[in-house]
Amino acid sequence: MNLRMQYARPRKLDQATELLAALGTGAMVIAGGQELMPHLNYGRISPSIFMDISGLAELEGIEDTAQGISIGALTVHRQIQINPVINSALPLLSFAAAQIGGGRQVHNQGTIGGNIVAMHSLYDITPALIALGAQIELAGTQGVRIVPLAELLVETDHELGTKTLLTRIVIPAMDSASGWAYEKLKITEGSYGSANAAAIVRRQPEGDLQIKLVVGAVAEQPIDLTGLLSERLKDNPNTDLNEQIDAVCQAAITEPISDQRGHAQYRKAMAGVVAKRAVAAAIKKIETA
Numbered sequence: 001m002n003l004r005m006q007y008a009r010p011r012k013l014d015q016a017t018e019l020l021a022a023l024g025t026g027a028m029v030i031a032g033g034q035e036l037m038p039h040l041n042y043g044r045i046s047p048s049i050f051m052d053i054s055g056l057a058e059l060e061g062i063e064d065t066a067q068g069i070s071i072g073a074l075t076v077h078r079q080i081q082i083n084p085v086i087n088s089a090l091p092l093l094s095f096a097a098a099q100i101g102g103g104r105q106v107h108n109q110g111t112i113g114g115n116i117v118a119m120h121s122l123y124d125i126t127p128a129l130i131a132l133g134a135q136i137e138l139a140g141t142q143g144v145r146i147v148p149l150a151e152l153l154v155e156t157d158h159e160l161g162t163k164t165l166l167t168r169i170v171i172p173a174m175d176s177a178s179g180w181a182y183e184k185l186k187i188t189e190g191s192y193g194s195a196n197a198a199a200i201v202r203r204q205p206e207g208d209l210q211i212k213l214v215v216g217a218v219a220e221q222p223i224d225l226t227g228l229l230s231e232r233l234k235d236n237p238n239t240d241l242n243e244q245i246d247a248v249c250q251a252a253i254t255e256p257i258s259d260q261r262g263h264a265q266y267r268k269a270m271a272g273v274v275a276k277r278a279v280a281a282a283i284k285k286i287e288t289a
Contacts, residue, residue: 006049013058013139013167020051021141021163027051029161031059031074032111035118059113059167062086068135068172073113073165077125078104080112089173092180092198096128099182101190113166119153119221121257122192126153127216128182130224131198134171140164153221178202179285183274184217187261193217194262195270199278203286209233209241211282215249215275218267223252225275245279246272 008027010016020027028047030036031054036045053059059074062083069089071080080086080097087094100106100123115125116136126149134149140163149169152158160166174180184196193216200212213229216222228248236244249272256264256271 005047007052008049009052009055011055013056013165016051016053016056017139017141017163017165020161020165023049023051025162027162029053029117029165032076032109032114035110035114035120053165059165064089064173065170068170071112071169071171073111073116073167073169075112076108077110077112077115078107080125081107090132090171092128092132092174092182092200093125093171095180096124096182096198099124099184099196101186101192103190112169116149116152116169117160117166121220121222122217122261124182124184124193124196124216127196127198127214127222129169129171130222131200131212131214131226132171132174134169136166137168137170138164139167146170150224174200175202177286179282181278181281181285183278183281185270185274192261195267195274197271197274197278199275199282201279201282201286209283211279213245213275213279215253215271217261218253218256218271220255220257225249225252228252241279242276245275249275 008019010019026048028050030050030052060072062075062085063070064085069085077097077100081094115123130150135146136149136152137144137146158164179201182198184193186193195218196216198214202210204210211229213225214222215225225248232244232248253268253271256268258264
C-alpha cells in the first residue's frame with residue numbers, strides 16, 4: 001500500500017477533467033468507493049493520488065429529457081430503485097438495481113457510474129442497461145462524446161478513468177406496451193449471480209415477437225443475444241422459442257467463466273435457463289396487461 005497517497009477533490013467538471021489529464025495513470029477516480037476500497041484494503045491497488053469526484057454537481061440528478069432519461073453517474077443504486085421517473089419510464093432498470101447484493105450500505109453508497117466503470121462481469125445493472133439501449137456520456141479535456149454502452153465495454157481507446165470521466169447515462173424510455181423481466185440465478189441471497197438475463201419483448205402488429213435479450217455473469221462481459229436470436233427466429237419461424245434461446249446461448253457463449261459460483265459449463269447451461277425464464281416472464285407481462 002502506498003503510505004504517501006494524496007487526495008484531490010475538484011469542485012467543477014472541467015477542473016476534474018483537466019486534473020485527470022495532468023495526473024495520468026498515477027491517479028485513480030473514486031466516488032462511492034464500493035468497488036475500489038476492497039481492492040485498496042487487500043493491497044491490490046496502490047494509486048499515488050485519489051481524485052474524489054463525489055462533489056461534482058454535474059454528475060448528479062435524474063432528468064426526463066428529449067433524448068431519454070438522463071441519470072447522473074453519481075446516482076446511487078437506492079435512488080434508481082425508488083425514483084418515480086425511473087420507476088415509470090425504466091422499470092426494468094429499477095428492478096435490476098434492486099437485485100444488487102450487499103444490503104443497504106451498498107445500495108446507498110454504490111453508484112451507477114462506478115458500476116459501469118468497474119466493468120465487473122457479475123454486476124446486475126449492465127445487462128439491463130444494454131437491453132435498454134443505454135448511451136454513455138464521456139467528458140474529457142477535448143469535450144464530451146456519447147457512445148453506446150455496448151461499444152464502451154469493448155472499446156480500448158476510451159481512456160476512461162485516465163483521461164475521460166463518465167458523467168451521465170442516457171436511456172430511451174421503455175415502450176409501455178412492451179413486457180420486460182430480469183432473472184438472476186444465485187447461490188445465496190445477496191450474492192453475485194451464477195447467471196443473469198434481461199429481456200424486453202414487444203409484440204409486432206403482425207403478431208411476431210420482437211425480443212431484446214442480454215445475458216450476464218457467464219462471460220467476461222454481458223452478451224447481447226438480440227441479433228442472433230432475431231436471425232434464428234426469422235430462419236426457423238416454426239421452431240420452439242425455448243429451443244431457439246438455448247441454441248443462441250450455446251453459440252454465443254464461447255468463453256464462459258469459472259469461479260466459486262459455478263464451473264464454466266454450468267454457467268453456460270444456466271445462461272440458457274435464465275434467458276428462457278426472462279423471455280417467458282416478459283411475454284407473460286404482455287399477455288396479462
